[in-house]
Amino acid sequence: MIYYSYENFRDDTRKLIGEVSGFEPEVIVAVARGGLTLAHAMAEGLGIRAVESIRTELYDNDVKREGICIFGECDLLNKKRVLVVDDIADSGDTLEAIMQKLQNDNPQAEFKTATLFYKKTSIHQPDFTVNEAPDWIDFFWERDFK
Amino acid sequence: MIYYSYENFRDDTRKLIGEVSGFEPEVIVAVARGGLTLAHAMAEGLGIRAVESIRTELYDNDVKREGICIFGECDLLNKKRVLVVDDIADSGDTLEAIMQKLQNDNPQAEFKTATLFYKKTSIHQPDFTVNEAPDWIDFFWERDFK
DSSP states (O other), X not given: OEEEOHXXXXXXXXXXXXXXXXXXXXXXXXXXXXXXXXXXXXXXXXXXXXXXXXXXXXXXXXXXXXXXXXXXXXXXTTOOEEEEEEEEESSOHHHHHHHHHHHHHOTTSEEEEXXXXXXXXXXXXXXXXXXXXXXXXXXXXXXXXX | OEEEOHHHHHHHHHHHHXXXXXXXXXXXXXXXXXXXXXXXXXXXXXXXXXXXXXXXXEEEOTTSOEEEEEEOBXXXXXXXXXXXEEEEESXXXXXXXXXXXXXXXXXXXXXXXXXXXXXXXXXXXXXXXXXEOOSOEEEHHHHTTO
């Protein structure tokens, strides 16, 4: 387990901004909650005013299979390049479901993903990322406000 | 002008969480971009998974009057207590426009606002807030990623 401090976050986010800048996104979609602080920082660093958010909830349906329900409509009309931002690609289930929905709803746009951490076993591998994830990460936003 | 560091933010956000907890919000609406990091931290501190976001753009219409255009649909159906979060109530124009739209779209819900800073001259006075604003604030998210 590592404690991921604001200083770690600041340094990694600067790297991520450098990686992403060539893509020139017009809008950032934050995956809530985990991607909110990162999306904010990246939007400031990249000079992007348009930040939207999307969130998911897990549910169990009648036949006991787990599903992902997506909330939050993103207004991406006329947008060509969209960056989807989350803290970590862990199992990758959430990012994969969100990417499918966004691409399906907005066939005109090119979508790319950025995360601070990834796991090699994730079913979605981010286009831009910084660190391979340790077993457990205690992000500062998860610890500092409790 | 003051530089508002992460440490300042952390301490003030803890105070704000203490103030807000009695309201027991079910969902947080972040005003993007300024309210995103605060909304994330407060959602973690209050144990609220449902975070949505809304954003505004200023525009000039034909008769040269400035207006506010609101983007982002919030899914607040069946929600009774909603907390709207922004970094600062400055002129208050944005918060006032957002509160009117949200209350109009969701007459069943009670809305309250939380900000880190307020100005006495703001046309919207937040329900929960921490500091009277100095003339200019350099928030860490505005400086640390450029």
